[in-house]
Amino acid sequence: MDKPQLIEHLHESVNYTVYDTKWIPLSAKFVVLGSKPNSHGILDIYELNEDKLEKVKSVEKKAAFKCGTFGASSLRNRHMAIGDFEGRLQVLDLEHPDLAVYNVKAHSGIINCIDAIGGTQLECGAPEIVTGSRDGSIKVWDIRQGQDPVVDISPPSQMGDGINRSNLRRDCWAIAFGNTYNEEERLIAAGYDNGDLKLFDLRAMGVRWEATIRNGICGLEFDRRDIPMNKLAVTTLEGGLLVYDMRTQHPTKGFSYVEERNAGRSVGTNGVITGPKATVWTVRHVPQNRDVFLTGGGTGSIRLWKYEYPDRRVLEDADGNKEGVAGKLQMVSAVTLSSQPVHSFDWHPDKLGLAVAGAFDQSVRVLITTKLNTL
Amino acid sequence: MSSEKKAMELQFQVRQNAREYQSSVKDLYSWEKEIKSKELAMLNAPAPKIQTNNTPVRSHVKKTDETLKKPATNSGTSSPAITPTEKQDLPTDTLAQLHKKANDIKDRGNSYVKLSEYEKAIEAYTEAIEVYSLDPIYYINRALCFLKQESHDNCIEDCDAAIGLDKLCVKAYYRRMQANESLGNNMEALKDCTTVLAIDPKNYEAKRSLERINERLRKIATKNGPNFSADREDFVDILPFDKAASRRSKQPMRRISVVDIVTPRPGQDDQKQLRISDEEIDKIFNSNCGPFEEVKKKVKLQTKVAQPNTLEANDNLNVKIQETKQPAQHQSTVKEESIQSSTKLIETIIPQTIKPAAESNQTNPIVEKSVKTQSQPIVKESSITNVPQPTKTEKPSTLSNKTKIEQEDKKVKTMERIPPAPSGTAQFYMTWKELSPNQKYQYLKSIEIPNLCKILGAGFDSDTFTDLLRTLQDFYVPNKEPTTAAVLLEISKNDEFSILVIFMSPEDKNMAACIMDAISKFPKNNPGLLQKLGKLYNVA
Numbered sequence: 001m002d003k004p005q006l007i008e009h010l011h012e013s014v015n016y017t018v019y020d021t022k023w024i025p026l027s028a029k030f031v032v033l034g035s036k037p038n039s040h041g042i043l044d045i046y047e048l049n050e051d052k053l054e055k056v057k058s059v060e061k062k063a064a065f066k067c068g069t070f071g072a073s074s075l076r077n078r079h080m081a082i083g084d085f086e087g088r089l090q091v092l093d094l095e096h097p098d099l100a101v102y103n104v105k106a107h108s109g110i111i112n113c114i115d116a117i118g119g120t121q122l123e124c125g126a127p128e129i130v131t132g133s134r135d136g137s138i139k140v141w142d143i144r145q146g147q148d149p150v151v152d153i154s155p156p157s158q159m160g161d162g163i164n165r166s167n168l169r170r171d172c173w174a175i176a177f178g179n180t181y182n183e184e185e186r187l188i189a190a191g192y193d194n195g196d197l198k199l200f201d202l203r204a205m206g207v208r209w210e211a212t213i214r215n216g217i218c219g220l221e222f223d224r225r226d227i228p229m230n231k232l233a234v235t236t237l238e239g240g241l242l243v244y245d246m247r248t249q250h251p252t253k254g255f256s257y258v259e260e261r262n263a264g265r266s267v268g269t270n271g272v273i274t275g276p277k278a279t280v281w282t283v284r285h286v287p288q289n290r291d292v293f294l295t296g297g298g299t300g301s302i303r304l305w306k307y308e309y310p311d312r313r314v315l316e317d318a319d320g321n322k323e324g325v326a327g328k329l330q331m332v333s334a335v336t337l338s339s340q341p342v343h344s345f346d347w348h349p350d351k352l353g354l355a356v357a358g359a360f361d362q363s364v365r366v367l368i369t370t371k372l373n374t375l
Numbered sequence: 376m377s378s379e380k381k382a383m384e385l386q387f388q389v390r391q392n393a394r395e396y397q398s399s400v401k402d403l404y405s406w407e408k409e410i411k412s413k414e415l416a417m418l419n420a421p422a423p424k425i426q427t428n429n430t431p432v433r434s435h436v437k438k439t440d441e442t443l444k445k446p447a448t449n450s451g452t453s454s455p456a457i458t459p460t461e462k463q464d465l466p467t468d469t470l471a472q473l474h475k476k477a478n479d480i481k482d483r484g485n486s487y488v489k490l491s492e493y494e495k496a497i498e499a500y501t502e503a504i505e506v507y508s509l510d511p512i513y514y515i516n517r518a519l520c521f522l523k524q525e526s527h528d529n530c531i532e533d534c535d536a537a538i539g540l541d542k543l544c545v546k547a548y549y550r551r552m553q554a555n556e557s558l559g560n561n562m563e564a565l566k567d568c569t570t571v572l573a574i575d576p577k578n579y580e581a582k583r584s585l586e587r588i589n590e591r592l593r594k595i596a597t598k599n600g601p602n603f604s605a606d607r608e609d610f611v612d613i614l615p616f617d618k619a620a621s622r623r624s625k626q627p628m629r630r631i632s633v634v635d636i637v638t639p640r641p642g643q644d645d646q647k648q649l650r651i652s653d654e655e656i657d658k659i660f661n662s663n664c665g666p667f668e669e670v671k672k673k674v675k676l677q678t679k680v681a682q683p684n685t686l687e688a689n690d691n692l693n694v695k696i697q698e699t700k701q702p703a704q705h706q707s708t709v710k711e712e713s714i715q716s717s718t719k720l721i722e723t724i725i726p727q728t729i730k731p732a733a734e735s736n737q738t739n740p741i742v743e744k745s746v747k748t749q750s751q752p753i754v755k756e757s758s759i760t761n762v763p764q765p766t767k768t769e770k771p772s773t774l775s776n777k778t779k780i781e782q783e784d785k786k787v788k789t790m791e792r793i794p795p796a797p798s799g800t801a802q803f804y805m806t807w808k809e810l811s812p813n814q815k816y817q818y819l820k821s822i823e824i825p826n827l828c829k830i831l832g833a834g835f836d837s838d839t840f841t842d843l844l845r846t847l848q849d850f851y852v853p854n855k856e857p858t859t860a861a862v863l864l865e866i867s868k869n870d871e872f873s874i875l876v877i878f879m880s881p882e883d884k885n886m887a888a889c890i891m892d893a894i895s896k897f898p899k900n901n902p903g904l905l906q907k908l909g910k911l912y913n914v915a
Contacts, residue, residue: 002388007396009403027414028407048407076417126432145432146479351406353399368403370395 004304004353004375006335010366012053016042018358020067020344024094025120026075029056030346030356031094032364033082035064041084045094048366059097063088071116071177072127072143081129083111089131091143102143109134109171117177117186121226124180130188132172138190140202153188153200170194178222178246179229189232191217197234209254215240219282222246223290231307233293235280239264241295241329243307248314248324258307258326266299266336275299281343288352292332292375296342300359304332306375332375337365470507477507484516493520511537511544518550527554545575552585556592565589796821800832807839815842816850824858827865835871837878844886852893860894860904867911876912887912 020033028048036042043059063084073079078094079101087107090100111131118127128150129141137154155169174191186202193216201208219235229246232255236242241263244255264278278298285293291307309327317323340361348354353369484499500517503510514537521530534551537544552567568589572582595612794810796818797803803822810818822830831839843866851859866872879887891912895905 005392005396009400026410026417028410048403050404050407076420142432146475147482150432350410351403354403368396368399370392370399 002371002374003333004369004371005333006302006304006367006369008335008337008365009368010048010051010053012046012364014044014362014364017360017362018344018364019065021356021358021364022068022070022080022346023348023356024078025070025073025349030366031068031080032358033065033068035085036060039064039085041065043082043092043097046364053364053366057094057097059092061090066111067114069114069116069129071119072129073116073119075120081114081116083114083131083133085110087111087133087135089114089129089141091129102141104141104147106131106139106141106149107133107135107137112171112173113175115175115177117180117225121180123183124226125183125186128177128186130175130177132175132190134171136169136172136192138172138175138188138200140188151202151205153190170196174217174220174234176220176222176232177225178232180226181228185228187229189220189222191220191234193217195236209249211254213240213242214238218279219295221283221285221293223285223293230290233283233285235263235283235295237279239277239280239297241280241283241305243326243329245313245324245326248322250317250321250323252321253323256324256326258329260305260329263295263303264297264299266297266301279341281341282345284345284347284355286352286372287347287349289372289375292372294345294347294355296345296357298341299336300338300340300342300361301334301336302342302345302357303334304369306330306332337367338363473507474510477503477510477513480506481510481513481516484513488516488520491523493524496520497524509540511540511547514540515544515546515550518547518554522550522554525557527558530554543574545571545578548574549582556585556588561589561592565593794818796823797830800830800834803830803832804834804839807842812846812849815846819843819846819862820856820858824861824865827862828868831866831869831871833870835869835875837875837883840866840875841880841883841886844883844890847890848886848893852890855897857897859890859897860901860908863890863894863908863912864904867908872911884913 014032014034016034016036018032018034021030022033023030024045029045032044032046034042034044041061041064043057043061043065044055045057046053047056061084063086065082065084068080068082070078070080072081072091079091080094081089081091083089083106087105087109089102089104089106089111091102093099093101111133113132114129116127116129118125126142126144129143130138131141132138135154137152139149139153140151142150170192172190173193176189177186178189179185179187184203187208188200188202190196190198190200192198195213195215195217196210197213197217197220198210199208200206213234213236215237217234217236219233221233222229223231223233232244232246234240234242234244234257239262241260242257244257246255249255262277264280266275266278276299280295280297282296283293291309292304293307294302294304296302307327307329310325313325315323315325337357338359338361340359342357342359344358346356348356353372355367355369357365357367359365480499480503484496484503487493487496487499497517497520500513500520503513504517507513514533518530518533518537521527521533531551531554534547534554537547538551541547548567548571552564552571555561555564555567568582568586571578572586575582591614595614794806794814797806806818807815843862847859847862850856851862856862891905891909894908
């Protein structure tokens, strides 16, 4: 009872499928991205107003929206980078959403995931947007440069018929920027649908590390993007949750991790974990505390986790190579929000505990968390 | 005690939680207000200091292999200098930059082409060429636009330019070939085509077909056939084409003997000849020719002369010529049967077999066979189920009466083509709709009675039903077709019939009643059948 509690503060039903929810920086508004039944994309802006939500703006476009981010926009201009179902990347100014600031046909398949960095941070490199798509390629974009990606990470193009092609190219499902602590360094972590986890170093232009996890990777996030990489949380299908300790890379063993296999299941009344192994769709670290994060599961439940560091984070093995030691995960609290998966979640960068969550039951919820400061 | 304590604790906790929740909510509201004011302030703030992000755009690097080598450090950000500005970049990489810029413009042009806005595309490509003139791609793209706009000369020019830049530019040769073809410069087109093939023998499909066309054109240009008159400007060459085997007609080939047609009398006949409709001609030249119906001109004057003609003609023509009256001598030509023709206008093509009308009647007491009987066009090898009944069994008296009436009725016979008996429901309905009433009659007669029910099928609607009744009433009854009753019976066997009978309109009912009455007066009627029919049709 002393634990932090996640409470649903406001609830709004919409008449379209919600694909992403994001807070607008420095405001009490958030954006909901979705897809209408006629497959048009819809962007709604809601504002918190005491005990209800007010819809401030609604924008409709021809293609359904899949994901969006504010990472590359400065505080002053609210430019949201949005990926849609047709593979287009658009940067929209929310004050004037009709004309895109930047518009490019990024991929040939649906853009599954997007991340951006550099907008508000100082001294961490150029503002860039990275998109991962069903066609297996990852592209980094800079809106100052024309229609070509700045970096294009694609599997080698296949000769031969299309049947073979689709088998060999894995869909990219999750993507995250990290390690951008100065102007040069930047890393992209990418998760694929077959469980491949790859770390691309953009300074060295190469693959820094790769691993394969048992299940397809649905969610990926570094605990902080603008520090030397510390932890990487990975969520997968079938209820998998892994947290990698990224401070030490062993030459052969890579990074060490702690794994939780039941992260997706529903939590019963007494905290008894029951039910089928559901996908863990998303993982989001609390902006104010990088050791606390939240996962959204396929059964409609969300769980708050706390990571505890081990006594010694680095060990030396027989050959003198440094090896990282992973800590422990502790589930702090769990709440079932809906019957459908909670697949999008965003903490408010300014207010501790305030979050917006979107679920596949066509609803958007605003949550507040009590006692988060005690963690 | 402990449980009480626990309960107390729990309650306490719950209350505390509630209090906390309230406080956090209040906190939230106050924060909201704060942040909204902050937001407003920020939005209303004066124009922001233009804070150009000095960090350079990461150089355009393509990673094609996922498992990549580790190149030297700083290769990622090598090209832009530490304090990059546009000016500094230019000297090092002028041409490439220009090229890139031009490529962007070309992309714009490409999107215009996709939207079929060739004007704008041409503008864009011209701009691209101005920026960077050494890329043949812009020229061939512009050539394509010109081609679509049919400015073939410009197209050829651009292709020439592209070829000047790149001797092995396949597309340039291809497009120049197309332009030359359209202009009629066959030799040039052929040259270009062979060049294309020389460069790229693998892309043979498009080139092969055009090679062929070139061949043809060459042949036509050089040949001098027997009927070849001087080349006139407005002559259009009709080139043969190959029809895929799958698209050819599936009808079996029919042997039609070639017969010399006696040229018709000028004047009247010519006019009549010109009145042949295209449809009729089509029907002739399709392999779907229907039975040939002999059209006779009623010219009483010619009867004497005509007779020997008809004799001959009948011998020679195995084509389905049907005459309404045959001289009795021609028992041998059993197949030839007569069809009653309606009172319609003629379109004579073979006018010579003129009906020896009244005369033959008088001369031959043995009446022509199968006048009144249902006749069937000899269309196919399909069996003639309704063998023309020997006329002798018919009542001769009424026949002669009838023939007189016929004569009056039939001033002119029509060259009507009766479609072949339908092989299926769809065919039946499609042709049925297109037929004139008389044709309908013939057509209906052509359908074998047992098949009638099936052919009417499930789509048997009340319009068709009314039509059938009308046909029966107007043609079968006056002609005393003995199959009328059988037809009626067959119709009644159709599944839809019961419903249709219920929905018969008063006119339909009248028609049915008339037909019933008429049938009952037929000779050789079957009272049992009649009663049954009466019940079926009057049941409503």
